[in-house]
Amino acid sequence: MSNPEIEEIPIRDDMIRLGQLLKLANLVEDGVEATELIKNGLVKVNNEIDDRRGRQLHVGDTVTVNGQTVRITRA
Numbered sequence: 001m002s003n004p005e006i007e008e009i010p011i012r013d014d015m016i017r018l019g020q021l022l023k024l025a026n027l028v029e030d031g032v033e034a035t036e037l038i039k040n041g042l043v044k045v046n047n048e049i050d051d052r053r054g055r056q057l058h059v060g061d062t063v064t065v066n067g068q069t070v071r072i073t074r075a
Helices: 018-024 031-039
Strands: 006-011 015-017 043-045 056-058 062-065 068-074
Touching: 006 018, 015 018, 018 031, 018 043, 018 062
Parallel strands: 006 068
Antiparallel strands: 015 056, 043 062, 062 068
């Protein structure tokens, strides 16, 4: 059962890096904004703050920024 407040973002590969996902999900406009948000502790991965832009994310992981949550799904 899916939560209507969580947007699902399909990916083709087995993983995607955090910075790439933020751009793909339109949570940021560019890599500079992604870097700043991550560096300032404003991004949560699976409900925990993560400060690694290169963090590898997989199907089922959730990412929250500014109150918006997305979940990675298989394309």
